[in-house]
Amino acid sequence: xxxxxxxxxxxxxxxLAKIPIYATHADRDxxxxxxxxxxxxxxxxxxxxxxxxxxxxxxQLAYDYTIQHGHTPACLGYNGYPxxxxxxxxxxxCHGIPDDYVLRDGDIVNIDLxxxxxxxxxxxxxTFLIGEVxxxxxxxxxxxxxxxxxxxxxxxxxxxxxxIGRAIYRFAKDQGFEIVREFQxxxxxxxxxxxxxxxxxxxxxxxxxxxxxxxxxxIEPMLNEGNWKTEIDKSDGWTVRTQDRRLSAQxxxxxxxxxxxxxxLTLTKNGPQEGHKF
Ligand code: MF3
Ligand code: CO
Ligand code: CO
Numbered sequence: 001x002x003x004x005x006x007x008x009x010x011x012x013x014x015x016l017a018k019i020p021i022y023a024t025h026a027d028r029d030x031x032x033x034x035x036x037x038x039x040x041x042x043x044x045x046x047x048x049x050x051x052x053x054x055x056x057x058x059x060q061l062a063y064d065y066t067i068q069h070g071h072t073p074a075c076l077g078y079n080g081y082p083x084x085x086x087x088x089x090x091x092x093x094c095h096g097i098p099d100d101y102v103l104r105d106g107d108i109v110n111i112d113l114x115x116x117x118x119x120x121x122x123x124x125x126x127t128f129l130i131g132e133v134x135x136x137x138x139x140x141x142x143x144x145x146x147x148x149x150x151x152x153x154x155x156x157x158x159x160x161x162x163x164i165g166r167a168i169y170r171f172a173k174d175q176g177f178e179i180v181r182e183f184q185x186x187x188x189x190x191x192x193x194x195x196x197x198x199x200x201x202x203x204x205x206x207x208x209x210x211x212x213x214x215x216x217x218x219i220e221p222m223l224n225e226g227n228w229k230t231e232i233d234k235s236d237g238w239t240v241r242t243q244d245r246r247l248s249a250q251x252x253x254x255x256x257x258x259x260x261x262x263x264x265l266t267l268t269k270n271g272p273q274e275g276h277k278f
Contacts, residue, residue, distance in 0.1 A: 021189050022214030030120040031216050035254050035265030038115040038122030043270045049128045051105050055087035059098035074114035086112040093222050093230050093240040093248040105131030110250045121188050123218050124266035125252035142278050143175040144223040144249035149274050151219040155211050161196050162207025168221045169201040180222035187217045213259045220252030
């Protein structure tokens with residue numbers, strides 16, 4: 001996710017590339033390839049994401065797999081980011097840096113992964129439950145997952161970006177959760193982050209963008225148990241936490257708008273599918 005324009009916001013991943021970009025049919029196949037590979041890495045990581053592994057070990061697995069397949073980890077070195085994946089545990093909203101923290105029973109961890117395949121980006125994330133988590137935690141994760149799918153189904157060819165945020169926001173509030181505002185989805189293609197910005201709440205400014213066929217974007221809502229406000233770790237400059245230190249959960253898919261409607265490019269084989277109950 002990338003930070004959005006606005007007074008209270010600090011840029012972390014930098015401004016969006018300023019050109020509206022529509023994928024040609026050849027480009028769409030390239031995006032499909034990149035996203036398919038990204039999902040494959042997620043499936044490769046999946047059995048390893050359990051109590052007893054450190055977030056740094058997960059990162060190393062993702063790095064090795066990507067390199068062995070001849071592809072490029074997009075996050076590594078991006079605006080100075082030091083790793084292949086972001087691992088955001090519990091009250092960490094996003095951009096958590098893998099380290100020697102060992103996952104334990106009751107944790108939730110979002111793994112956010114972006115791959116570059118032949119110059120094209122595929123970007124997705126999942127929140128994993130470690131062992132037995134509390135019912136309220138499960139509810140948060142479920143709502144984050146469901147809200148992403150609701151956002152995906154809220155857009156039609158030539159619809160507007162704001163339709164996504166409207167649907168997600170309404171659902172999240174209805175479930176008793178708040179939506180993070182400082183970080184949003186984004187167009188994706190040859191650039192990691194490009195127009196349009198995709199707020200997960202009804203933002204009148206950036207919401208006007210039309211989702212023409214050929215638009216490729218991410219939908220990646222972050223839902224908080226408590227207040228929506230976040231803060232960035234002062235010592236590492238990356239880790240985003242909830243201000244109130246309550247939990248946050250997120251899911252992300254890369255979506256291509258086609259003439260027939262949205263096509264989800266980062267579907268995994270073994271991960272939670274639409275309608276999944278955690
Ligand atoms: N993958 C994140 C996103 O969904 C961005 C991470 S940027 C990094 O947009 F630099 F932190 F890796
Ligand atoms: Co993203
Ligand atoms: Co991502």
